[in-house]
Amino acid sequence: MRYVLIGTGNISNTYVAAVKKLSGSEIVGCVSRSGHRPQSAPQLECKSHLAEISAEFDAVIITTPNGLHHQAAIEAASLSKHVLTEKPLDIHLEAMDAMIAACKQSGVTLATAYQRRTNPDNLSLKKLFSAGAFGRIYAADLSCKFWRDQAYYDSGDYRGGWAIDGGGPFMQQACHNIDTYLWFFGMPSEVTSMLGTFAHQIEVEDHGAALLKYANGMIGTIIASTAARPGLPARLEVHCEKGTFVTLDDRISYWAIDGIPTPADSAPSANGNNANSAAVTDTARHEDILRDFDTIERSMR
Numbered sequence: 001m002r003y004v005l006i007g008t009g010n011i012s013n014t015y016v017a018a019v020k021k022l023s024g025s026e027i028v029g030c031v032s033r034s035g036h037r038p039q040s041a042p043q044l045e046c047k048s049h050l051a052e053i054s055a056e057f058d059a060v061i062i063t064t065p066n067g068l069h070h071q072a073a074i075e076a077a078s079l080s081k082h083v084l085t086e087k088p089l090d091i092h093l094e095a096m097d098a099m100i101a102a103c104k105q106s107g108v109t110l111a112t113a114y115q116r117r118t119n120p121d122n123l124s125l126k127k128l129f130s131a132g133a134f135g136r137i138y139a140a141d142l143s144c145k146f147w148r149d150q151a152y153y154d155s156g157d158y159r160g161g162w163a164i165d166g167g168g169p170f171m172q173q174a175c176h177n178i179d180t181y182l183w184f185f186g187m188p189s190e191v192t193s194m195l196g197t198f199a200h201q202i203e204v205e206d207h208g209a210a211l212l213k214y215a216n217g218m219i220g221t222i223i224a225s226t227a228a229r230p231g232l233p234a235r236l237e238v239h240c241e242k243g244t245f246v247t248l249d250d251r252i253s254y255w256a257i258d259g260i261p262t263p264a265d266s267a268p269s270a271n272g273n274n275a276n277s278a279a280v281t282d283t284a285r286h287e288d289i290l291r292d293f294d295t296i297e298r299s300m301r
C-alpha cells in the first residue's frame with residue numbers, strides 16, 4: 001500500500017513510524033499548505049494539493065484537523081484513492097454523509113482510526129459483551145479526566161474552537177474512549193449533559209458530564225475533561241448481573257465477574273496514555289489499524 005499523508009503535524013509522525021514497521025507499505029508523499037513535511041520524514045515529496053503529487057499511490061491518510069477531514073476525503077475519492085482518516089470521521093453529520101457518499105460512489109474504502117479498539121483487553125471484552133456473557137448490564141461509568149495546558153490549545157489557531165475542532169474533550173480527547181463505550185454498549189436512547197470552561201482561554205468546553213439512558217434500562221455516565229491537572233488514566237467501571245469489572249487506560253484492572261476468568265492480557269500496554277499529552281509515541285495500535293485497512297482494501301480488489 002502506497003500512502004500520501006494529508007496533514008503533516010503531530011499525529012503524522014505516528015503514521016510515518018507505524019508505516020515503517022509494516023512490510024509492503026510506504027508513504028510516498030504528503031500534502032501541506034505551508035510546505036512543512038512531517039518532522040520524521042523530511043525527504044517526502046510535499047505539495048499543497050493532492051492532485052499535484054507525482055508519485056503513484058493507492059490511499060491517503062488524513063491527519064488534518066477534525067472538521068476538515070471530509071474535504072480531503074472527497075478529494076481523494078474523486079481521484080479513486082482509498083481513505084483512512086484520523087478520528088473523528090468529521091464533526092458534522094452532513095460532512096460525514098458527504099464523505100461516505102463520495103467514497104461509495106468511487107468504490108473506495110473509507111476508514112477512521114479509533115485505535116483503542118485494537119487493545120487486546122478491549123477485544124476480549126467486546127467478545128464477552130457480544131456473547132451476552134455479563135447478563136444484564138446495570139451501569140457503565142466512564143471517566144476521562146485528562147489535562148492539556150494552554151500551550152496545547154495555543155499551538156494551533158483552530159484548537160479549542162467550535163468551527164474546526166468541533167468541541168472540547170468530548171470531541172477531541174475522550175472520543176476514543178466514547179467510541180469504545182458505544183462499541184460495547186450501543187447507542188443510548190437519551191443523553192443529557194452539562195459543560196463548562198474552567199482552566200483555558202478557549203471557546204469550547206474543557207470539562208463536562210453526560211448522563212445516558214439505554215432502552216434496556218442501563219444508566220451510563222461519561223465525564224470528559226482537559227482541566228483535570230495533572231491528568232488521570234481513563235477509567236471504565238461496569239456493573240452487571242455477574243458482578244463488576246474496571247479498566248484503566250483500556251486494560252482490565254479489576255475483575256469480579258462470576259464464572260468468567262479474567263481475560264486480562266499480560267502483555268505490557270502498547271496503548272499509551274493520553275492523560276496529559278497529544279503525542280502518540282507507541283505506534284503498535286496504529287500499526288493494527290493500518291494492517292486492518294490494508295486487509296479490507298485487498299478484500300475489495
Ligand SMILES: NC(=O)c1ccc[n+]([C@@H]2O[C@H](COP(=O)([O-])OP(=O)(O)OC[C@H]3O[C@@H](n4cnc5c(N)ncnc54)[C@H](OP(=O)(O)O)[C@@H]3O)[C@@H](O)[C@H]2O)c1
Nearest residue numbers: 007008009010011032033034035063064065066086087156
Ligand atoms: N488517534 C490519535 O490518537 C490522535 C492523536 C492526535 C491527533 N489525532 C487527530 O489527528 C488530526 C490532526 O491532529 P494533530 O494533532 O496532528 O494536528 P496538527 O499538529 O495541528 O496538524 C494539523 C495538520 O493539518 C494541516 N492543515 C490543513 N488545513 C489546516 C487548517 N485550516 N488549520 C490548521 N491546520 C491545517 C496543517 O498543515 P498546513 O498548515 O501546512 O497545511 C498540519 O500539518 C486531528 O483530527 C486529531 O483529532 C488523533
